[in-house]
Amino acid sequence: MAINRSKRPQSSGDVNFKLPVILDFELNNRLNIYYCEKNDLPIVRINFLVNSGSKFDPVKFKGLSTLLTMTIDEGAGSLNAFQLSDEFEILGANFSVSSDPDISIITLQVLTENFIEALKLFSSVILKPHLNDDNFNLEKRKLLVRLEQVKAEPDYIADISYEHFLFGNQTAYSFPVLGLEQDIKNIQHQDVRHFYKEKFSPSNSSIVVVGNIDRDTIQQALNEVFGNWKNDSSTRIPEFNLQKFPKNIYIINKEDAVQTEIRIGHLTSKRNDKDFFQKQIMNLVFGGQFSSRLNLNLREKNGYTYGIHSSFSYFKEAGYFSVSTSVDSENTTNALKEIFSEITKIREGITEDELRFAQSSLTKKFPLNFETYRQISLNIRNKIFHSLPDDYYESYVDNINSISRDDVNKTAGDSIQPDALITVLVGDSKKILKQLVREEFGEVTSIGYDDIFIH
Amino acid sequence: MDVLNIPYEKYKLANGLETILFKNNSLPFIVINIWYKTGSANEVKGKTGLAHLFEHMMFQGSKNVAKEMHFRYIQESGGTLNASTSFDRTNYFEKLPSNDLELALWLESDRMGFFIDALNQEKLDNQKSVVLNERLERYDNQPYGLAWEKIISTLYPPDHPYSWSTIGFYRDIESYTLDDVSSFFQQYYSPSNASIVIAGNFDTAKTKSLIEKYFGELESKKITSSPEVSTSFLKTIKEMTLEDKVNLERIYISWITEKAYSDDDASLEILSDVLSGSKNARLTKKLVYELELAQDVNAMQFSGKYGGHFMIAATAKPGKSLDTIKEIIFKEISILAEEQIASRELQRSKNVIKSNFVYSLQNIDTVADMLNHYNFYLHEPNSFTFDLNRYTKVNEDDIRKSVIKYLQNNFVDLRIVPVKNNGN
Structure with a gap:
């Protein structure tokens, strides 16, 4: 017998949804941690967020924040760039660094069984990056070519130009995250090191952990690698005098x-x-x-x-x-x-x-x-x-x-x-x-x- | 690994529709994922892109669902939805709160059974225009956007169904008629040529009876048989240069390889990782870091039901020569043909692949789609562990043998270079 298909079937009852529980606590050095335990898969995901996005690029230094994120994982602690990448891969970890107009984000996703080992590498990138001259210059040359490459991408050109005309010439949001060619050419190795020292500090950062790990274990593990991190820097947020422009x-x-x-x-x-x-x-x-x-x-x-x-x-x-x-x-x-x-x-x-x-x-x-x-x-x-x-x-x-x-x-x-x-x-x-x-x-x-x- | 064992139940309705149920009640939603076992490989010359256009038409309404309402119903209920077309298959999926399972079954069954009733010229003209714009946006107006089409049309013989791209040629898209659309439906859109996965939070008995209710009465059609294809290698090396609106030159080198899940498929995939998967990968390390000849380099093994190919693409830094880059690529290939890769290189790739299997289980939509994928290619939905083992079994010498077997054959050398009179 044919069924009546003419009407949308009714929903059957309500659904039950419980929000995941998010806890926050501080490490010994007052670094803020936000944590959510999630056990359906053996995965831990950790984000390090630091207020060092491109809005902090000084005038004539547009591209500084991106250069830092490009260089920061080119060697850290006792490992050079290739060794570091090799170790992450042997642990099957996804590791990435990125920057947006406000913050830089360092992300690690790894199987629970490899988390503690991967966390050591992750923290060394944040605390002991080499930021050495050769790696910096290589990344700088790469970024300059990247700028040339994206000029051929119509959607990129549209996004970047649109934001520029929205914010006008004078604000820190007026410039592309990737930076400007003439500025990047002038940025030197010590500028990136200085930017790193100024921005990377416990008070200017926070960590988000979502994963298959209990609260005590994560707190202890994070305290071990980040708990003694000291760096008192204060970051001045650029002033924004936003105005709209005529059509x-x-x-x-x-x-x-x-x-x-x-x-x-x-x-x-x-x-x-x-x-x-x-x-x-x-x-x-x-x-x-x-x-x-x-x-x-x-x-x-x-x-x-x-x-x-x-x-x-x-x-x-x-x-x-x-x-x-x-x-x-x-x-x-x-x-x-x-x-x-x-x-x-x-x-x-x-x-x-x-x-x-x-x-x-x-x-x-x-x-x-x-x-x-x-x-x-x-x-x-x-x-x-x-x-x-x-x-x-x-x-x-x-x-x-x-x-x-x-x-x-x-x-x-x-x-x-x-x-x-x-x-x-x-x-x-x-x-x-x-x-x-x-x-x-x-x-x-x-x-x-x-x-x-x-x- | 236990988490890779996905318990499921599979059965067939009387009309031939394959049904796969995977219950996971940890979150209050549900995924409906349908694979029609047809894609652009089933098209004929002159009507390329029809499978993909057809996918668009499936959202234009059916007998009991007005134009635009498919999206609207699902979104109103808090769901997400989409579809995609490839060489081999077309998939349609919805993810929505579990109390609206019946809504999705109603929508999917209405278009599986009663699509033709709502088809008209106005809808077709509209979607042709949308798809032409899709082609312009994603291929013609993208830097390097025409490379794929150029490569496959040169690499595969002209009668091979992978020799044209899924989006189709512009002129072909313009030419579709209502007859083309309805006969494509008659030839391929039958319950007996589809499989449906329900994954997520549901009651099994109730779900089975709903599937029977909505899909059981749909009639099966006789399905046009699949194309017969044999692997054939290039008789000569083919070199081409294409001008495009790009600022950096790029070279693509492509070889014919093997079908999905054939013996060498997994070792070729690992090979692509060894060549360009990370900073330590051989070509990346050499071309991007040590010599700084290339801005980026990418290797990939593509494989489907009817064939496959291996491709290496490298973008030259300004002023660097594609010939030099090509020389280095081939030097590395001859090293790989002679010497086994280091066991650590292999281990690195395997560990990354293993972890990626677990990461991919985070989305129930991905799990549902993989159940259909494995069912299609391997006739066994729960093939996650089998699939992972294909990679774990690869040894150093398998990589060397694959290089010899495929990467020393004739190839296509495509170069995309900036338009000469470029005003920008």
């Missing part, structure tokens, strides 16, 4: 490009401001997932793109709104018109249906964010990094559900400002300029990528 379209020429990379948006409030949940709901409706207004319009109705999304992104000291997509060159202005029109429309608010959809999606998806060792580490990091309330995750679902349509609509009107939209187009400027009618789109500036960062 403008920047075209960065990529001759013969078959697509145009598009970024549109402006600065908004910071992560720990009060309207976070409202913005999250609004964004989900606007461009935060597949069946958002933007994607249904530009992809599913018009076929201008493989995908489009919007987001509110948060640095420690700033937040911004952006729409991001790439479209076939011929449809550049058609796509822009639709995006601008959707931006205007979202300011008028969302419907009751859209609110219910967003709340349902966000709250029911919540448990899925705590599956892997990495996800839990990220959630802990997020909480420390943005100084979120202690019960942030415990109250997340209630907070989302407490938002009304009026709340969202007020936020939409306040936080989205069509007059302040910065637009970056990376593509074939001949094809783009042919389509752009100045009366319709306002100020247009054509600029070469190499000319953006002259300061």
Whole structure:
């Protein structure tokens, strides 16, 4: 007998979800540890977070933070760069170092049986890196070539230029994490050593551990390797005088490009401001997932793109709104018109249906964010990094559900400002300029990528 | 290792649908992962990319599910979803709170059985345009983005189903008709040509009866047989240079090797790690660190149901010559053909591979997909331990023999260089 397929089947009951328990404690030297025991697999994951991101790169030294993260694992303790890498591999460990605008992160993921051995290597990278001259110079040459290489990547050019025009010339977030060519050429070995000494200290760092290890063992193990670490440094956070700029379209020429990379948006409030949940709901409706207004319009109705999304992104000291997509060159202005029109429309608010959809999606998806060792580490990091309330995750679902349509609509009107939209187009400027009618789109500036960062 | 033993139950519905259940109640969600045993290898010349376009069409609605609603239902219930197409197969998956298992079964069975009812020209035109943009974004407008297509079309004989890429040629994508789409469905989208994995938090008896309820009545179709393919090696060395919007020159050297899970597949994978998997890997150490000729170097063994190849790619630093880089690569290959690698080199690779097996179990989506993967290639879903043992069994001499057997044959030498009149 055929079954009735015409209606969505009902959900069967409620699900039970218990948040993982996160503990925090201090080592003997007051280094902060955040720890979550997780025993479903024999894995330990540890992150060392230090406030030494690229926003701390001094003027004329853009790229210093990245050079430190590139050099820091080139030999440490009694091991040279090759020996160190060999030891990590023999332990089957995943080890990586990275930097973003705010922090540098050193990550180790390893099987529990090899954790203690791997931790020794991990801590030696943090406490006793060689940072020697030869390795530094090799990494510096590598970085300079990398800068040349990424100039061919349209999405990279778009992201970097967009952030630069958002933050203007004067703030520490205006420059790429990878740095600037002319600055890197001038950075010397001792600059990186000095930067390391200034930033790497117990008071400027924290450690996140998620793993198959009990609290006493981890505390003892961490105290053994980090407990005697002393370095009293104080780090001055650069000042941020953020301002919005008038609406403008920047075209960065990529001759013969078959697509145009598009970024549109402006600065908004910071992560720990009060309207976070409202913005999250609004964004989900606007461009935060597949069946958002933007994607249904530009992809599913018009076929201008493989995908489009919007987001509110948060640095420690700033937040911004952006729409991001790439479209076939011929449809550049058609796509822009639709995006601008959707931006205007979202300011008028969302419907009751859209609110219910967003709340349902966000709250029911919540448990899925705590599956892997990495996800839990990220959630802990997020909480420390943005100084979120202690019960942030415990109250997340209630907070989302407490938002009304009026709340969202007020936020939409306040936080989205069509007059302040910065637009970056990376593509074939001949094809783009042919389509752009100045009366319709306002100020247009054509600029070469190499000319953006002259300061 | 115990954790690599994934207990499962496998059975077939009367219509031929293979069903694999893996219960894990540690978290309150569930994964539905379906493999259709068809991919771009089942396409014909002139209609390349059809399997992938078809994957897109599967999200355009079916008899009881309106366009856009598949995504919307899953996202509303807090789930995530996606699909992917490769040479050999197409997969579709949802991950969602365990109380909405029935929702996912309803959606997947509706498009498995009643896809054609909702197909129309407007949807096809729209998705052709989306896929053309996908091709532009991920291949044509990416630096080095056309290398893969160029390599496989030169390396494999013209009648080999791996000689065109899964995304398909631009002109082919433009040419698809409604007939192409519906006949692809009729030829390959049958319960008897699919396997479904349910993994996560569920009640076994209830789940079995729901699977029967939603999939049991779907009719099986006669499946067009798979392509017949024999391994054939290149008759000559082929050299090509392609201009692209890049700033650094890159060389790709590729040899025909072996199918997935064939005797030498694992040793070739270890070989790729020995060559470029880490700072100590032979080519990385030499080209990137000691001589600073290359910015990066990557070796890989690709293998599928119908064939495989081994590839080494190296990006030259400005002013350094690809010829010199190539010379060093071949010098290293001849050393590897004569001398066994050090036992520590081998141990390093094996330890990393073993750990990666465990790390990959963190996501239940990955586990579900691997159960389907092993079922497809090995007819045994719980092959994690078997798979790991393929690598542990490799010895120093196996690596040497693989080098002799494959890497001393004819190859394709593709170079991607900056466009000469580059204004940027």
